[in-house]
Amino acid sequence: MSDLSTRLDRLLRDLPRRYPGPGGAIAVLQKGEVLVRHAWGFANAERRIAFTPRTLFRMCSITKQFTCGTMLQAVPAPEALDGAIRARLPELGDATPGVRHLAHNQSGLRDYWAVAMLHGAPAESAFGDVEAARVIAGTASLQFTPGTRYAYCNQNFRLISDALQDVTGRSFAELLRSHIFGPIGMDSAILAAETAAMPDGTEGYEGMQATGFRPAVNRVIWTGDAGLGASLDDMIAWERHIDATRDDAESLHARLAAPVTFADGAVAPYGFGLGRAEAFGTPVLGHGGALRGWRSHRLYAPAERISVVVMFNHLSDANAAATEALAAMLGAATPQPDATLPPPDWLGGYVEPETGLAVRIDSAAPGMLRLRFGHGAERLELLADGSAGNGRTRLRPTPEGLRMDRPQENQASLLRPCQGVAPADIAGRYRCAELGADLLVSDGGGVPYGGFSGHLGQGRMEQLEPIGPDLWALPCWRALDHTPPGDWTLSFRRDASGRVSGATVGCWLARGLDYGRVAEPPPI
Numbered sequence: 001m002s003d004l005s006t007r008l009d010r011l012l013r014d015l016p017r018r019y020p021g022p023g024g025a026i027a028v029l030q031k032g033e034v035l036v037r038h039a040w041g042f043a044n045a046e047r048r049i050a051f052t053p054r055t056l057f058r059m060c061s062i063t064k065q066f067t068c069g070t071m072l073q074a075v076p077a078p079e080a081l082d083g084a085i086r087a088r089l090p091e092l093g094d095a096t097p098g099v100r101h102l103a104h105n106q107s108g109l110r111d112y113w114a115v116a117m118l119h120g121a122p123a124e125s126a127f128g129d130v131e132a133a134r135v136i137a138g139t140a141s142l143q144f145t146p147g148t149r150y151a152y153c154n155q156n157f158r159l160i161s162d163a164l165q166d167v168t169g170r171s172f173a174e175l176l177r178s179h180i181f182g183p184i185g186m187d188s189a190i191l192a193a194e195t196a197a198m199p200d201g202t203e204g205y206e207g208m209q210a211t212g213f214r215p216a217v218n219r220v221i222w223t224g225d226a227g228l229g230a231s232l233d234d235m236i237a238w239e240r241h242i243d244a245t246r247d248d249a250e251s252l253h254a255r256l257a258a259p260v261t262f263a264d265g266a267v268a269p270y271g272f273g274l275g276r277a278e279a280f281g282t283p284v285l286g287h288g289g290a291l292r293g294w295r296s297h298r299l300y301a302p303a304e305r306i307s308v309v310v311m312f313n314h315l316s317d318a319n320a321a322a323t324e325a326l327a328a329m330l331g332a333a334t335p336q337p338d339a340t341l342p343p344p345d346w347l348g349g350y351v352e353p354e355t356g357l358a359v360r361i362d363s364a365a366p367g368m369l370r371l372r373f374g375h376g377a378e379r380l381e382l383l384a385d386g387s388a389g390n391g392r393t394r395l396r397p398t399p400e401g402l403r404m405d406r407p408q409e410n411q412a413s414l415l416r417p418c419q420g421v422a423p424a425d426i427a428g429r430y431r432c433a434e435l436g437a438d439l440l441v442s443d444g445g446g447v448p449y450g451g452f453s454g455h456l457g458q459g460r461m462e463q464l465e466p467i468g469p470d471l472w473a474l475p476c477w478r479a480l481d482h483t484p485p486g487d488w489t490l491s492f493r494r495d496a497s498g499r500v501s502g503a504t505v506g507c508w509l510a511r512g513l514d515y516g517r518v519a520e521p522p523p524i
Contacts, residue, residue, distance in 0.1 A: 007328040008036055016040050019321055020209040021314030023051030025232040028325055029307040032243040034236060036325075043202040043313060045213070053232040056200045057311045058192060059296050060226040060289030060482070064157045064273030066180055067224035068103050069252050071160055072272070073179040074168055078103065084163035089139055097146035099163070102156035104260050104271045108142035110510035112155040114485035118437050118510070119454030123478040127220040131456065132158065140434050143355075143511050147263035150270055150409045152375060152509065154225040154481070157273065161224025172223055185237040192229030193221050195291060199229075204293020205314045213314060216293025220480055226289065232311060235298060239307035242300060257285055257302075262410045269408040278391065279323060280332040288319050290482035297322040304330065315482070337367030341382040344369075346395075346402050349467040350415035351491075355511050356504055358467050358489040359404065359415055361395065371395070373404075374508045375486055418468030424448055426472070426492050426500050430515035439490075439505060442521045450474045450490065464490070470500075476507075485509045 008028065015026065023041030027034065043051040071078055078099045086096045097107035112135045119135065121127060136155055143151065161172045168175065173191035181189045192198060195218035207213040221227075245251035260271030269276045274285050279301070286299030297318040298309045308325045310318045327334060343363045350359040357373060364370040364379055369388050371378045380388040380395060387396035394405045398414075405412045426448055430439040437454030442461065450472075451461040465473040465487070473487040485507045495501040502516040 003331065004329070007331065011325055011328045012036065012038055015321060015324075018324075019312060019316035019318075021312055021316055022203075022205050022213055023055075023314075024310070024312045024316075025051060025053060025055065025057070026311070026321070026325060027053075027232050027236050027239070027307070027309045028329060029236065029239050029243070030329065031305045032240050034240075037232065037236065039232065043200070045203070045205070046215070047201055049201050051202075051313065053236075054188065056188060056190070056192070056198050056202055056229050056231055057296065057313070058195070058198070058204065058226075058289070058291055058294040059228040059230050059235075059311075060222075060291050060294055061154070062287050062289040062296055062298055063222070063224065063226050063228035065256055065287060066176060066228055066273070067157045067161050068272035068274075069256055070172075070175050070179045071099070071103070071164060072252065072255050074164060074175055081160065081163040081167055084166040085159050087166075088133070088136060088159060088162060090137060091140040092142070095142060097142070099160060101146040102153075102160055103273065104268060105150050105152055105156060106147050106262065106268070107153060107156050108144045108146045108149070108151070109139060109153050109155060110143055110513075111151075111153045111485070112136055112158070113479065113481040114507060114510035115435070116456055117459060117476060117479055117485060118432070118435055118452050118505070118513070119456040120437065120452050120459045121456035121480055122459065123480065124217045124219060125457055125480070127456075127480055129221060132221070134455070138435065141512075143506075145263075149262070149411060150268060157225040158223050161227075164224075172227075176228075181234075184241045186230060186234040187237075189228065189230040189234040191223070191227045193223055193227045195220050195222060202313065204291065206293055207314070216291075218292055222291075226291065232309065235309045239298075239300065239309065242307065243305055246302065246305070264410070266407075266410050268410070279326055280330050282330070284326070286322075290315075290318075292478075292482045294482070299323075299326060301326065301330075306330075335381075337365075337381045338384070339366035341367050341384065344382070344386065344388070344397070346397055349418040349471070350402065351418050351471065352404065352413055353416055354411065354413055355506065355508070356489065356491055357506055357508060357511060358418070358471055358473060358487070358491075360467065360473075369395075372487065374406075376483060418471050420469045422466035422468055422470065422472060424466075426470075426490075426503075427521045428500065428517045429519040429521055430503055431518045432505070432513050432515045434513060439503070439515050440521060441490075448472070470494070 025039035028036035043055045081099045101107040204216045205213040206216045242253045256272040260268040289296040295312045295318040310322045360372040369380045427443045448464045449461040452459040470492040472490045476484040491504045
């Protein structure tokens with residue numbers, strides 16, 4: 001048996017144990033040849049439906065590349081959709097981003113799944129076309145100038161699919177079938193927009209092995225942002241199509257993977273629904289997908305002509321599993337941190353000045369740090385030169401202070417230290433005029449709690465975490481989407497008398513929203 005066969009056999013043996021849950025599937029291809037096509041466990045544990053390569057699966061955000069592919073196939077030039085997009089963002093006027101800004105996640109729009117939480121949406125509430133249109137149409141400002149920064153934003157791709165329907169007069173499901181699924185041979189792929197159920201009974205699960213699994217409840221409707229339903233065999237057809245057309249500069253995947261830049265000419269690491277990165281020293285294209293109960297990841301290493309697709313109907317890390325499969329194909333080892341390096345003296349709380357978001361840095365493990373700033377917590381490896389990084393983010397001390405470089409977002413900044421005690425006199429009701437939504441901060445027996453409310457409901461109250469003077473975090477543990485938007489930064493401001501008069505609220509997905517204090521809170 002070859003070394004590669006041994007590594008792949010070990011991978012298939014270990015995956016169900018390293019990422020335990022009801023079921024999963026994996027495919028590995030090289031040069032168009034299927035080396036691994038394997039499924040295990042149950043697509044529906046209660047009904048004892050086996051997980052097979054033909055099981056329909058929610059691919060979630062992997063949809064985005066197919067949305068962009070449909071756009072490139074269906075209209076002569078993407079800019080033909082700009083007018084329809086502008087019509088769905090009536091408050092923005094001339095500030096409305098163009099369709100290419102949307103396709104490259106450079107629009108400056110706040111993510112509508114995050115904004116929905118500010119409108120008080122409970123995690124398992126219904127969120128359909130009407131709710132989505134209202135949240136999107138209420139957009140009155142941007143969080144950065146289009147083209148200058150990267151920020152993940154699901155509604156970018158929903159807007160593209162909606163605009164495609166407006167311009168072509170055809171449903172997005174029909175457009176996907178005629179331009180992508182049919183020609184490529186993705187025979188069972190569908191637009192599975194309603195997340196409440198899959199037509200073949202496949203179920204997604206919350207929980208973990210230690211506490212048990214339960215069916216995940218989802219009541220949202222996704223379209224171009226995350227609506228793809230596909231089997232492992234469908235995704236194998238997509239990967240084989242990519243390899244078969246690799247030498248054609250006009251092929252669909254070549255156009256999706258074409259280089260993308262920011263407005264200043266800097267290379268952008270994301271475009272047309274595909275992330276551009278590097279793993280084990282080789283370029284990689286790919287994307288992940290997630291909804292409560294579902295995790296998937298696909299990647300393609302063009303130099304080696306390797307494709308990997310991983311699906312879990314539970315919340316294990318599909319990205320990590322796909323990376324393990326790529327490592328097995330390459331015979332590569334995952335670098336280990338230097339556990340002898342001591343924690344630096346610059347741990348603590350900061351503010352990133354451009355976004356106004358809190359930055360919290362603490363130790364994660366020997367030789368590793370945890371950074372809380374973006375969509376989720378990041379692990380950074382300590383380096384011998386006193387810096388820390390992970391290939392996407394770098395923290396390094398300078399004579400001027402701690403610098404954070406995030407080239408994938410075209411952003412670099414000097415962090416502002418946030419030291420001292422956070423006064424607890426922040427209780428009150430605050431209102432965001434732009435959203436027509438409220439933030440309530442209550443004194444719960446000497447401990448501040450906060451919660452959002454608006455036209456989507458009343459969110460739960462969460463205990464606030466102090467960071468520094470007038471800087472607090474409001475945790476968001478569960479959300480409409482699988483991955484919550486992360487902790488909300490609450491940056492309070494005071495008037496000349498020292499009384500709290502308002503707050504700026506934001507997270508990486510939706511930042512820079514102004515809330516004015518309108519009333520004292522009612523007693524608990």
